[in-house]
Amino acid sequence: MPEHIIERLKAGDEAAYKELVDKQQQRVLNTALGLVQNRELAEDITQEVFIEVFRSVEKFGGQSTLATWIYRITVNKCLDALRYQKRGKRFAFITSLFRQDTGELKYESAHFDHPGVALEKKENARILFAAVEELPENQKVAFVLSQVEDVPQKEIAQIMDISVKAVESLIQRAKVNLRKKLENIYINRRK
Amino acid sequence: MTQEQDREQWIEEVMASAKRIERPMGNPFLYEKIKYRMQERGGPAYTFGKTKAIGWALAAVLLLALNGISIMNKIGREKHILHTEAYNAIAPEMQTQTIYNY
The missing domain is CATH 1.10.1740.10 (RNA polymerase sigma factor, region 2, helix turn helix motif)
Structure with a gap:
């Protein structure tokens, strides 16, 4: 631009x-x-x-x-x-x-389907977005900007008005939380 | 494949599903829609409803007018009290008080 x-x-x-x-x-x-x-x-x-x-x-x-x-x-x-x-x-x-x-x-x-997700990934993306929705606000913002929009961490830091280190930490914590949620979903699906 | 491996693979696949998502198609009429929404609200400076703005302005003017009237009344009353007190204080010396001595 x-x-x-x-x-x-x-x-x-x-x-x-x-x-x-x-x-x-x-x-x-x-x-x-x-x-x-x-x-x-x-x-x-x-x-x-x-x-x-x-x-x-x-x-x-x-x-x-x-x-x-x-x-x-x-x-x-x-x-x-x-x-x-x-x-x-x-x-x-x-x-x-x-x-x-x-x-x-x-x-x-509920049951959000991102229009940009490839057909074969739709089911997985739906599960992931449901888990993302439950993340704390700042982790959600950092995760979405980084993973969905592919924004560099330096720019995310400017957008969120925090340090790059804080962005790294937020993304890391978001991933850990998502993994925990997904583990629970996996266990429930196996039952 | 063990259950743990299967779980890890599934989690990895789910986590990766958000990567490289294609941005949705743009709307060629979006600018027109935005323009319409802005016009509907009365231009870019719009912050809240026209009626609401007029109501607030009238309320503010009324409040100021009432304040003004109240202040003027108070000043008038105080002036009157001051005059009476000063008059009463000097009246005996000046012998201007009327003595009804029937």
């Missing part, structure tokens, strides 16, 4: 907005899919991410790359949605994603 696009975005160049959406949407959607594990919710979050980018691009100081900044917004939006889902609190930007009468999430994440 050429960095001069930032100047065009700041100048309100509509072609630059469209170019940004076209080039970055897959990255945003894939990250959101990995974190919230629901296609419709991930698509809604993708739109919210770009709205946030357009709104606050003027404040973007270039401390990180544009892609890293967009990843950070994506992760924050996903975590807000997941927290809302968990605690049932109201967030203005995301209320449209919830039923007005009950406040429950419109979209269910």
Whole structure:
């Protein structure tokens, strides 16, 4: 992503907005899919991410790359949605994603099928994503960015605003936790 | 293959299933959808509903007006008390008090 696009975005160049959406949407959607594990919710979050980018691009100081900044917004939006889902609190930007009468999430994440997984891996990926869903928040973010989006650890550190060592540790712990969960699933499947 | 080996192999396969996932196809109309959503909300500066914003603004103006009226009343009352007290204090010396001596 050429960095001069930032100047065009700041100048309100509509072609630059469209170019940004076209080039970055897959990255945003894939990250959101990995974190919230629901296609419709991930698509809604993708739109919210770009709205946030357009709104606050003027404040973007270039401390990180544009892609890293967009990843950070994506992760924050996903975590807000997941927290809302968990605690049932109201967030203005995301209320449209919830039923007005009950406040429950419109979209269910059970039996999530990532659209990018090859057919022969679908069953395994479904089991893995179910286990990932149970990970603590920061381990989930580090694991998804590293394994699903293939983001380098240095960039994950910038996205999560932690050290590279902390990222390494989070991924390691996530893998250990996932192995434990998978061991239990394996035992239950054998019964 | 022992059960333990089988379990390890299965776990490895499951763990590897998230690697090299293809990114989902992009939506060619996504920008239009975003534009529509922004317009629906009243432009990029939108943070919450128009009605809500007007309501809050009116409430703030009303609150300020009530505060102003209350302050003006208080000042007026205090001025009156001060004047009366000062008048009463100097009245005997000035002999300006009316003495009804029937």
